[in-house]
Amino acid sequence: MPKPVIDYKKCTKCGSCVEVCPVKVFEMEKGKPVVKKPGDCIGCRACEVNCPKGAIEVKD
Ligand code: SF4
Ligand code: SF4
Numbered sequence: 563m564p565k566p567v568i569d570y571k572k573c574t575k576c577g578s579c580v581e582v583c584p585v586k587v588f589e590m591e592k593g594k595p596v597v598k599k600p601g602d603c604i605g606c607r608a609c610e611v612n613c614p615k616g617a618i619e620v621k622d
Pocket of ligand 1: 612
């Protein structure tokens with residue numbers, strides 16, 4: 563099961579991952595992205611590719 567992991571030491575809270583995920587795995591909570599629905603991830607890696615800080619890794 564693919565699952566995105568956010569490295570908060572690198573994340574700038576830009577919100578890009580929330581926008582690009584086609585199945586809305588992420589949500590902004592208190593100004594930062596959280597992996598809200600990890601079970602819905604389809605492993606497309608759009609979040610990983612589009613994160614400007616390389617803060618997301620999609621684990622298989
Ligand atoms: S796209 Fe990357 S830097 Fe932007 S909020 Fe998501 S994890 Fe953070
Ligand atoms: S890999 Fe695709 S489906 Fe999974 S969280 Fe990232 S953008 Fe969403």
